[in-house]
Structures are given as structure tokens and as C-alpha cells.
Amino acid sequence: MSSKPAGSAPKDTLLRVMAENAKPDQFPAGLTAEDIKRMYEGMILIRAYDERQKNLQRSGRIGFCVTSTGEEAVQVGTSHALEANDWVYPYYRQYGIMLYRGVPLNVLANHLYGNEGDLAKGRQMPAHYTHRDTHFVSSSSVIGTHLIHAAGTAMAAKYKKDPSVTVTYIGDGGTSSNDFHSAMTFAGVFKPPMVLFIVNNQYAISLPVAKQCGAETLHSKGVGYGVPAIRVDGNDVFAVYQASREAYARARAGEGPTLIELFTYRAGPHSSSDDPTRYRGNEAESWLSEDKDPIARARRYMQSLGIWTEAYENQVWEEARTRINLATSEAEATAEPSWDSLFEDVYAELPPALIRQRDELIEKESGFERQHEGEFPL
Ligand SMILES: Cc1ncc(C[n+]2csc(CCOP(=O)(O)OP(=O)(O)O)c2C)c(N)n1
Known part of the structure; x- marks a missing residue:
């Protein structure tokens, strides 16, 4: 008998569009230069937002924050393929999807401060964003519970013959939750139009994925539930987009759910209450290197395509920081809820x-x- 667990797949099944050190001469995955720039600017906006959150928390101006540094491609690549009426059930690390779907920065900043303008009226834990108009559903602090809500929303769309797709996200740690099992069982049997993304950022707080799960890869869990699954380089924004687009098309065509493992790395702490150097030293630094950082990889690709300049880079960063600083300053000046x-x-x-x-x-x-x-x- 093989020592491999049933259903596990070899590690070399990772879908990639941007090969390491690739020098592309054509646009990837059917994207235009405008799409690529929009995606790149979207990733920078998320990183700049995280930079600001971290500084506000460290200087005592907000109490708590969650960042997603290193996971920008996950949020942008999966969002770029979404339609306006699709539903998003995130967990706490995907607020970048709101930014990418055009939610005003004030909405996010007000939530950081839990002020009068906060859509959750200061009652939610910070980093539990919500935005009804863009179908971005507030996440629960209890890991995994939103997955079954997402399955229910997708099933409702199927009954109503509504063409929307429901996407949901769960961390590597979250795949061990009861609700992951429930949602996957439901998805495999009833085949609602949904896509489940496993954001494998390699840690559940201090627990590395190898101590979380005995399978070689997390997408292999799909086999047991009868849900087609694919494993994607989650730091390759174009591969994430390509896999998402194909899975959404299948869902819309009535072909059922897909499980997508996005292999990435949480380059920052779990939250502002965590010090990752205590359990992984300075390992994170290599994931923000030119070869691994999702933004640096996209930048190199754009350079080869002739659609990136240093002036453009500086302008994108400056605009992002100016917009974010304005929104957070306004939020700080806004009263608390009565x-x-x-x-x-x-x-x-x-x-x-x-x-x-x-x-x-x-x-x-x-x-x-x-x-x-x-x-x-x-
Ligand atoms: C049911 C449940 N168990 C435990 C926790 C405590 N907890 C909060 S976040 C977290 C780690 C989750 O890790 P992962 O799913 O890999 O996502 P990541 O934070 O790495 O993005 C844990 C154990 C919780 N909130 N809910």
C-alpha cells in the first residue's frame, strides 16, 4: 500500500502563468494592458492600506488590525473575474476585495475606527468588514461558519435561476473546521454555483500547514467530496485570475462548484496581536523578495511587456497613499457611535x-x- 494519503496529489500540479524569470512577449490569460495595470494598481492599493493600518495600530490610534501583505494577488486575481452581482463570503483577510470592487476607502477606514460612519456601527470586531451593495458579506470570527452560508446563497441562486456565482474563502487552518466539511459535502451533492478558495498562506497563526493536515496538498480534499479541484500559484496574479475565470464560467454554466487552493504566504503577522518571529524567525523576508512577492513578480512581467515605468510606479504609490491617508484622517475625526x-x-x-x-x-x-x-x- 502506498504511504501517500488517498486523494493527495503531487506538489508539481501548481498552475502558473508567470514562470520564474519569465520574459513574456504577450499579454497573459486574455488580459489587456488596461486590465493588467488595474490589477497591479489594485495590489498596490491593498499593500498601501496595510502599511497605513499597521502604522495606525502601532502608534495607538486604532486598537487592532489584520493585514494581508503578500496575499494581494489572491484578492485581486479572484476579484478581477467577478461580475457585479456575484456574492463574496470572505474571512477576515480578504478586505482587499472590497477595495478592488470600488468600495470607497472611507467605508473601510470608518470600520477601522468603529466610528459613527462604520457600517457595523462599531459593534463588530475590527477587520470584519461588510458592504451590502457589493455583496461583500460580513465574516464571522468563528472560523468556517461562513462557508455554509455561502453554499446556501449559491443554492438559492440555482433555485432562482439567477446567474450569480458565490465565492468564498477559507484559510489552510480553516479547512480543518467542521463547517468546511459541511459546505464541501453540500457542494459535492447539490452542485450549487460556487467557488471555494483555500488561501493556503502556510500558517494558522503559529501552526504550519504540515502540522495541520496530513495530505500533501489541500486541494486534494476536493476528491473526497466529488468537487473538482485545482492548485494555483497564489502569488501569480494572472494564474489566480485564469483559474478563477474558468471556475466562475463553469459555475455559471450549471457545471457546479470548484475548489481552488491558492498557494501563497502570509508575510505579515496573523494580526496586530501576533509576533511571527517567535515561531518562524525571519523566514517571511524571503517571501517579499523579487522572486516571490506577488507585486514584484507582476512588475517584472509588466516591464517585459513594456507597460511599466518608474514614474508610473511612483505615481501609483503616491495616489494610493494620499487617498488612504485622507480616508483615515477623516475617520479619525468622525465621532464615535452614540x-x-x-x-x-x-x-x-x-x-x-x-x-x-x-x-x-x-x-x-x-x-x-x-x-x-x-x-x-x-
Ligand atoms: C472555530 C474557531 N477555532 C479557532 C479560532 C481561533 N483562530 C482564529 S484565526 C485562527 C487561525 C486561522 O488560520 P487560517 O485558517 O490558516 O487563516 P489565516 O489566518 O492564516 O489567513 C484561529 C485558530 C476561531 N476563531 N474559530
Whole structure:
């Protein structure tokens, strides 16, 4: 008997468009120069947003943040192939999809501050973004629960003969969750129009993937559920786009779900509460090298195609940073949600007991503020 676990696939099945040190002479995956630039600018916007989040958190101006440095191609490549009516069920590391789908930066910045303008009204944990208009569904802190919601949304589209596709994301660690099993079982049996992306960034906080799962690759899990699966170089934005586009087309044509493992690396900490050097030394540095960094790889490719200059690079970064700084400065100057907003959104009409509690809280808070006026300057 082979020592390999059933269903595992060899590691050399990684789909790539950008070969290492490739010197391309034609545009990849049916993309135009405009598409490629848009994708490149999208990746820079995400990286610049992360740079700003990190600085705000480290200087004590926001409490917590999650970054996705090194995983920009995952977010941009999968989004570029989406249609406006498609549904996105992310986990906490894919807010870049909102940016790529044109959600105003203020929406994200307000959430970072949990201020009055925050669509979650300051009630969600930071990094749990949501945006109804672009079908970007708020993620849950409990790993994996959104996968079954995504399967349900896709099934509804199938019943309604609505051409939308539902995409959902789960980390390598998240593939060990009960809900991954439930969603994959459902997907394999009922074949809803959905695409499940495994973002294999090689760590679940401090746990490396080899200690998480005995299979050689994570896409091999698809075999057991009867869901076609593919493994893609997740730092190759064009390969991510190509695989996504094909999977979405299959879903729209009624051919069912696809599981796509995107092999990447979480180059930053798990969150602002984590210090990755304690469990992996300075290993992350090599993943931001010219050969591995998704942005650097796309840049080299664009250089060979003659659609990149240093002036363009500087302009893209400057514009991204200016827009982000403006949005976060505005968010910082925006008031906190009012106390009584805590009582909104659950009942159409507040029950008498809650009315009493709300009034009591307002009374106490205004008394407290009067008593301590000026004592707690921000
Ligand atoms: C059901 C559940 N178990 C454990 C946790 C604690 N937890 C939060 S994030 C995380 C790691 C998830 O890693 P992975 O799925 O690989 O995604 P990544 O953060 O690496 O992108 C864990 C264990 C949780 N939130 N929910």
C-alpha cells in the first residue's frame, strides 16, 4: 500500500502563468494592458492600506488590525473575474476585495475606527468588514461558519435561476473546521454555483500547514467530496485570475462548484496581536523578495511587456497613499457611535424593558460626562 494519503496529489500540479524569470512577449490569460495595470494598481492599493493600518495600530490610534501583505494577488486575481452581482463570503483577510470592487476607502477606514460612519456601527470586531451593495458579506470570527452560508446563497441562486456565482474563502487552518466539511459535502451533492478558495498562506497563526493536515496538498480534499479541484500559484496574479475565470464560467454554466487552493504566504503577522518571529524567525523576508512577492513578480512581467515605468510606479504609490491617508484622517475625526445606537436594529419597536435600560444608560452617561468634563481629553 502506498504511504501517500488517498486523494493527495503531487506538489508539481501548481498552475502558473508567470514562470520564474519569465520574459513574456504577450499579454497573459486574455488580459489587456488596461486590465493588467488595474490589477497591479489594485495590489498596490491593498499593500498601501496595510502599511497605513499597521502604522495606525502601532502608534495607538486604532486598537487592532489584520493585514494581508503578500496575499494581494489572491484578492485581486479572484476579484478581477467577478461580475457585479456575484456574492463574496470572505474571512477576515480578504478586505482587499472590497477595495478592488470600488468600495470607497472611507467605508473601510470608518470600520477601522468603529466610528459613527462604520457600517457595523462599531459593534463588530475590527477587520470584519461588510458592504451590502457589493455583496461583500460580513465574516464571522468563528472560523468556517461562513462557508455554509455561502453554499446556501449559491443554492438559492440555482433555485432562482439567477446567474450569480458565490465565492468564498477559507484559510489552510480553516479547512480543518467542521463547517468546511459541511459546505464541501453540500457542494459535492447539490452542485450549487460556487467557488471555494483555500488561501493556503502556510500558517494558522503559529501552526504550519504540515502540522495541520496530513495530505500533501489541500486541494486534494476536493476528491473526497466529488468537487473538482485545482492548485494555483497564489502569488501569480494572472494564474489566480485564469483559474478563477474558468471556475466562475463553469459555475455559471450549471457545471457546479470548484475548489481552488491558492498557494501563497502570509508575510505579515496573523494580526496586530501576533509576533511571527517567535515561531518562524525571519523566514517571511524571503517571501517579499523579487522572486516571490506577488507585486514584484507582476512588475517584472509588466516591464517585459513594456507597460511599466518608474514614474508610473511612483505615481501609483503616491495616489494610493494620499487617498488612504485622507480616508483615515477623516475617520479619525468622525465621532464615535452614540450610546443609544446600541439599542437599534434588533427590534422594530423597542420593548418597554429596553426603553427603560436605554434611558437609564443615556442618563448615566450624560451625568458622567457632565461630572468629568474635560478630564479625558482624546
Ligand atoms: C472555530 C474557531 N477555532 C479557532 C479560532 C481561533 N483562530 C482564529 S484565526 C485562527 C487561525 C486561522 O488560520 P487560517 O485558517 O490558516 O487563516 P489565516 O489566518 O492564516 O489567513 C484561529 C485558530 C476561531 N476563531 N474559530
